[in-house]
Amino acid sequence: MIRIFFKLFFLFLGGYILYLVYKFLTEPLNKEKEGKKSEVIKGDLVKDPFCGIFLPKDHAIKLEYKGETFYFCSENCKTKFLEEKNK
Numbered sequence: 001m002i003r004i005f006f007k008l009f010f011l012f013l014g015g016y017i018l019y020l021v022y023k024f025l026t027e028p029l030n031k032e033k034e035g036k037k038s039e040v041i042k043g044d045l046v047k048d049p050f051c052g053i054f055l056p057k058d059h060a061i062k063l064e065y066k067g068e069t070f071y072f073c074s075e076n077c078k079t080k081f082l083e084e085k086n087k
């Protein structure tokens with residue numbers, strides 16, 4: 001009778017450890033997915049007027065030019081854009 005009790009106890013313990021391992025392995029992945037999702041959603045998309053690429057406003061390089069606001073994907077695009085405008 002006692003042996004059956006111990007068997008059940010270890011079975012429960014083993015199951016619990018497996019559950020913890022499973023939780024440990026799956027939780028960081030879920031958090032990562034959620035993080036990626038929210039990164040895509042957050043912020044508006046803006047267009048780089050030089051190369052035509054769309055990028056999140058948060059990652060864009062902002063430029064105020066003659067009362068207008070432009071957003072660029074890189075410093076290079078910003079420089080080229082200003083070069084074109086100043087020709």
Ligand SMILES: [Zn+2]
Pocket residue numbers: 048050051052053072073074077
């Ligand atoms: Zn660009």
